[in-house]
Amino acid sequence: MAQAQLLLAGDVSVGDKLPPLPVDVSATTVILGALATRDWRPMHHDVDFAVNRNGTRDIFMNTPNLAAWFERYLTDWSGPRGRLGRMKFRMRDSIFPGDTMVFGGTVTKLETDDAGCCWAEISVQVTVGDKSPTDCTARIALPSAPDDNPWKRKADDWKP
Amino acid sequence: MTKTTTxxxxxxxxxxSWIGQVRYEEPTEFEVERGYIFTSCASVQNGNPLYWDEAVADELTDGITAPPTMLSAWFRPHYWAPGRTKEAQPLQVHFDLKETLGLPEAVMTDNEIVFGVPVRPGDRLRTHQILRSVSDLKTTKLGTGRFWVIEVQYLNQNEELVGTESYTGFGYGRNA
Incomplete structure (x- = not known):
């Protein structure tokens, strides 16, 4: 197996900060994200529709693609053994071409469930300038030891 | 959308009558496939070796899986298909609400996803939608309309729950 990053639950403490991730958003970012999620709605590729029908200033990122960005941010930190259990996010405002969105995260809770699975709760903020258009709370399973692997958990051993 | 009146x-x-009712039980239009997995990873520059390195995937996940957040992508209909007379809509309950309530515009505000059994290339997923709630009329900076919550459940061909997604939408008419 290729050497893969390994973050253990014991390496993490409440209050730990995840490294920030700045992303320059272009029209391509928005449109590629919409197509990758099979979202054909025009407000994600048609400026005229977005401005004159939706009343927004430009095309804007779609929700499923933002979920993919959150996942990428979280697993960049956890490495491939990190297994997402749950993710909740809110769109307060849209993200447009020309924006630089910056992901930042904080570990807010650590726990081990009754099946022995170690969980980290992460609060992720996305900022654009001085605004925070969206944030996310995620629950991600981390290995307890080098020979533990949350992906092997099945049925009642997986309680996301 | 922080300032609202109700x-x-x-x-x-x-x-x-739709609230709590299981509606639009349907299979996805195509099998889970790796091309879309690459496209999804490329769209967010996700270098997780689970999706690029088969040796890592074999060891950690018993083979290639799809990024969990791709769930909704698998059930979105083709933009066009032979014999289709009108555009098929994903999350049809959302569009039913827009039409029936006379709210021409809509945005999604909240999204919660719970991930179950991993999704793999070759899987045939099925979904259904359940309307959980519809709010009173509210006025926000976008316009006047209603918030609603729709839950989508996803199962694989082995009847295993691969995920549950809950969407909060706001359907509205633009303020004059």
Missing amino acids: TTTELPEEVK
């Missing part, structure tokens, strides 16, 4: 108005009986 007006209590009765929901149409048809919409009330």
Whole structure:
């Protein structure tokens, strides 16, 4: 197996900060994200529709693609053994071409469930300038030891 | 959408009847496949070796899986297909609400996803939608309309739950 990053639950403490991730958003970012999620709605590729029908200033990122960005941010930190259990996010405002969105995260809770699975709760903020258009709370399973692997958990051993 | 005002108005009986009802049980239009997995990873520059390195995937996940957040992508209909006379809509309950409530515009505000059994290339997923709630009329900076919550459950060909997604939408008419 290729050497893969390994973050253990014991390496993490409440209050730990995840490294920030700045992303320059272009029209391509928005449109590629919409197509990758099979979202054909025009407000994600048609400026005229977005401005004159939706009343927004430009095309804007779609929700499923933002979920993919959150996942990428979280697993960049956890490495491939990190297994997402749950993710909740809110769109307060849209993200447009020309924006630089910056992901930042904080570990807010650590726990081990009754099946022995170690969980980290992460609060992720996305900022654009001085605004925070969206944030996310995620629950991600981390290995307890080098020979533990949350992906092997099945049925009642997986309680996301 | 932080400043809102609320007006209590009765929901149409048809919409009330949808709340809690399992609707639009349907299979996805195609099998889970790796091309879309690459496209999804490329769209967010996700270098997780689970999706690029088969040796890592074999060891950690018993083979290639799809990024969990791709769930909704698998059930979105083709933009066009032979014999289709009108555009098929994903999350049809959302569009039913827009039409029945006379709210021409809509945005999604909240999204919660719970991930179950991993999704793999070759899987045939099925979904259904359940309307959980519809709010009173509210006025936000976008316009006047209603918030609603729709839950989508996803199962694989082995009847295993691969995920549950909950969407909060706001359907509205733009303020004059």
